[in-house]
Amino acid sequence: MDAAGKPGGFFITFEGPEGGGKSTQIHRLAAALAEEGYVVWTTREPGGTRLGEMIRPLLLGPQQTRLSPWTEALLFTAARAELVDEVIRPRLQRGEVVLCDRFSDSTLAYQGYGRGLDLKTLQRLQAEATGHLTPDRTLLLNLPVEAGLARIPRNAQDRLDRETIAFHQRVHAGYEQMAAQDPQRWREVDASADPDQVARRILEEALAALRQAGVHPAQRRSA
DSSP states (O other): OOTTSOSSOEEEEEEOSTTSOHHHHHHHHHHHHHHTTOOEEEEESSOSSHHHHHHHHHHHOTTOOOOOHHHHHHHHHHHHHHHIIIIIHHHHHTTOEEEEESOHHHHIIIIIIITOOOHHHHHHHHHHHHTSOOOSEEEEEEOOHHHHHHTSOGGGOOTTTTSOHHHHHHHHHHHHHHHHHOTTTEEEEETTSOHHHHHHHHHHHHHHHHHHTTOOOSOOOOO
């Protein structure tokens, strides 16, 4: 059993600044991998469980009043701990490919680099909350901050979307620094490109990672 606590499964996370198209692209990848014969499960943060979906509006609802940085970090982490225990780890143990829209790196980017909380403390917290679960591959859907925020209509913006440009710039820089520090896990994708091009690049990266890890489709579709 590896560091992710799973035999045979594969864990891919989608990260990046706002407006990168993570939600759309994760479902496109799930459909493409299913066509290849993989058993795929998609989930999101915060959410993916009953508790996580209850926590989500507290963190992202546009009407939510200010939260302290540590309250924010702990709520995200609580939702994540439940998601790992209830959904992600059991599916990985069954050999499935799990795709998650954000994971622990988001807390490091937003509450660490963005809010200024101590990174080492946040890293220890994430390790304990997830049982040291680490993604096998993390796709950084990257684009300039201003371009990403411009894609989100005002009436669709959540509490974090409405933070200052300076905050989002710190988050963006944090993502780039984390990716540079762990190039074996991270792959950067230009999210400013045409969505079809982005989807093709993501599929190429995912298939290459699965093949490198020796994770094979559960079944091949007949021609």
